[in-house]
Amino acid sequence: MPTIVKDTRLHIRCDQEVRRLLDKAAAYSHMSVSEFVLRNAVEQARSVVQTFESIPLSREDFAAFLDALDVPATPNSALQRAFVRHAKHVR
Secondary structure, three states: OOOOOOOOOOOOOOOHHHHHHHHHHHHHOOOOHHHHHHHHHHHHHHHHHHHHHOOOOOHHHHHHHHHHHHOOOOOOHHHHHHHHHHHHHOO
């Protein structure tokens, strides 16, 4: 198993009540406080990132999305005007 090099630090401050809670939870989990906090923070961070970076689709919606990629719709007049406006303002 490859060794992971931990080359950055994260410093956080908390009150004594939070520290006691983290110490207790880490002890129950048989981990150091650093390992407990890091593991749980990473798990939560992955969840938040996935929420913001994924778009869940039903099977039917996914099929419609793929069809739209294969056969794009013809731009209507409003979209064509938007292209012209965009070309005037963006170089």
